[in-house]
Amino acid sequence: MTTAPEKTTAGQDRLVPGTPLLEVRDLHVEFKTRDGVAKAVNGVNYSVAAGETLAVLGESGSGKSVTAQTIMGILDMPPGRVTAGEILFRGQDMLKMSNEERRKIRGRKIAMIFQDALSSLNPVLSVGYQLGEMFRVHEGASRKEAKAKAIELMDRVRIPAAAQRVNDYPHQFSGGMRQRIMIAMALALEPDLIIADEPTTALDVTVQAQVMDLLAELQAEYHMGLILITHDLGVVADVADKIAVMYAGRIVETAPVHDLYARPAHPYTKGLLRSIPRLDQKGEELYAIKGLPPNLYKVPAGCAFNPRCDVATDLCRTEIPALHQVTDRDGAELAGRKSACHLWKETLHG
């Protein structure tokens, strides 16, 4: 493993296991557009520890990507605006940092992998240049050093004939290879946290698994925190430690990954799980959650999910449910499990 010179000091600020590396507290983000104010994120809380993988699950428009972009500091402002909340990285609120301080965290401490590698890589610069740029900007490496390191990185993410392909351009690679380059770029400076926004959505199913495995492997190797943003429950199951399900800019349920699969505590999660095609259900009609994703300009009163919910009551239509601690039948707290549903007990136990 190649260790960047400054990385030795970084070891000191490695946190005690279990304390969060990143903590999002009560984050609110809205967009002002011609059509009004869209409330994209409405009080999100989550945290990731070093070596831990948090999957953030939700449909498009659930606020999962906006939250990630806000953490990264790449949200378009305007029209975006953070109206409240804190984002603590190693205990420091990044929203209060200067632009320059944040820039130094980006790429070096927190890196991001995007969905569409073809459009996310600059089409007119060689991949070697784009990878090497990380070392040149953050570590002042020379052109030659940067190129050597770029080749090394390409090797790490198992791109065949890296030395020959370092001067090639993004359009000359296959989709899976391009996504590996994105991963290499994120890994370049061995960051503490990686945010992967739908990293495999644009890929073929066979390639998806390879890329996901590579990501998980490298994460374990470097002991990084990983936030995996996805709408695909299938991707999550194997790699994530815990899941946060988002709907209309709020977290509706959090749980360790296997608990959530086994016994969801929110009707929305339940609906999502039921809508996965399964082999043993051959012949039955596939379930689909009724209705359309919420309009962020006009989020329904009460629980945002109520118009689409099978079990909604009058209470659901008037009062926004808090994120309750979930307990088992005997009232004992279930570790890491929370649900924002007035009827979580019925959903979980009924």
Added chain:
Amino acid sequence: MGRFVARRLLQMIPVFLGTVTIIFFMTRMLPGDPAAAMWGDKAADPAQLAAFKHRMGLDVSTGQQYLDYMGNLLTGNFGETMAGRKVIDVIGEALPVTIRLALLAFVFEVVVGVTIGLFSGLRRGKAFDKTALVFTLLLISIPVPVLGFIFQNVFAIQLKWITPTVQDSMNLGQLMLPAIVLGSISLAYVARLTRTSIAENIKSDYMRTAIAKGLPRRKVIGTHLLRNSMIPVVTFLGTDLGALMGGAIVTEGIFNVKGVGNALYHAINLNEGATVSGFVVVLVLVYLAASLIVDLLYAVLDPRIRYA
């Protein structure tokens, strides 16, 4: 890259021949009998006229004239003026002046245009952007003759910074003002094109990646944004150098620059078919050369073209 250049050069040959053919037939459409016009209002002596026509190669069919013309062209012979001067000499005198003028205008429009466009695009909707939009709109709307007179009036007659007309057509300092007038409309287009391109690219995914990589703003803009945004601007600039050479006809007239425009204007008025087509052929060559350079630049800027 070598193969790319070779391919582009080969593709240019039929285009050049086609353009030259179009020009030939357009100039031969000139009315009246240019040879007879040499004698003014008096009736020409038939024997002299026939001899003159023969010397100018005008005594054969149009088809034969076309073949002769193309043959001469390929051997570098542009023919003679009615007065017996070699057309190539007339061109040789005027062309360097206009090339200076056009290049000066070109540099001016690129430097100023791209700068305005860049800052406008980065500050979309802000005061600078709005001012630049109004400014460029005015530049585009004021026809060149009018702009020429405004500049002449303000800088030469009112402020007396310069002489109203150019005394020495090869003096770069004196060509400055005509060049600014000549390049002004294109400047407005360059600025607007750059602005649009910047504004479009700034929202692209790779810009988001560049920011997420923690690059400093100057690198994000200089390396990632500007380079991508220049691609459509370069395309425009390729066709523009030719247009500048053509547009010089007005500017050279106003400021009395002894260049291609001036010579061409007189040749058209005197019905000098050979001179006109000679000049136009040279301008077409300049235009094609410019577009070839642009194509190469384009390929340098955009690898997707190079490997296509």
Added chain:
Amino acid sequence: MPDLIEKNVPAQGAAGSAEPKPEKPRSLGLDAWHDLRKRPVFIISAALIVLLVAFAIAPSLFTSVDPRAGDLQHHYLTKPNYLHFFQADWFGYDGQGRSIYARMIYGARASVVVGICVTAGVTVLGGLAGMAAGYYGGWVDTVISRVTDMFFGIPLLLGALVVLNAFTTRTVWSVVFALVALGWTQMTRVMRGSVITVKQSDFVTAARALGAGTGRIMFKHILPNAIAPVIVVATIALGGYIATEATLSFLGIGLQDPTISWGIDINSAQKVIRTAPFALFFPAGMLSVTVLAFIMLGDAVRDALDPKLR
């Protein structure tokens, strides 16, 4: 471009779904129109253009003075009397003793006719050629594209000089002819590119799969979706054609007396620029405002038709 295409496909099932108030699907044209009406740039330029067209159609409504009647003895370069609104001497007299105000009004006709006719000509001619090239591809495309390249090698002003010199008497129509003959290729390129993009869309494939004929696919499916960039370029080019006409007339190779053109007036005012700057100012100003109006209109139309840039 995808936004443009998607917008034209009506939102299917929107009306039947459970959503309480489905957004009424609008066509791109209608959407653009709703957008345009709110833009001050559009309103100002449209008002100017309506006024210009009124000058062009019925100049006598705005002045009763004969713009060709010159009285050298009494009016040679008489200075303007700015308080004599709408009268012969409002903007003074030119070097031939003619009312500058009347000539300003009457000059609109040539500019408007040239601008509109040339734009219509190049759009139809270039548009059809571009559609053929883009739709058929193959050798049709090769031939049309090469011819386009050849014409592109000739700068518009230069080519127009050569063509116009071939006419002994030049009218508005000779100028229109010259500019259309040389300018059509610009539209060909725009239309060709646009058609190629649209041709690859799924709805065209679908129409073909359903057995629609070539004509139907071209004019019913492709044209409406490919026309937006052409309209934008045409609107902006219109102002440019007016400026070109004025420049040609200024050079003495465009319109001739007795046609009244601002370009001719600018040329004759050039000789008296020091003693009578007003003789240059009014036709030049009128010309600039006209070009400005059309370019502003083009800008507004482009912004409305190109939702990407919002």
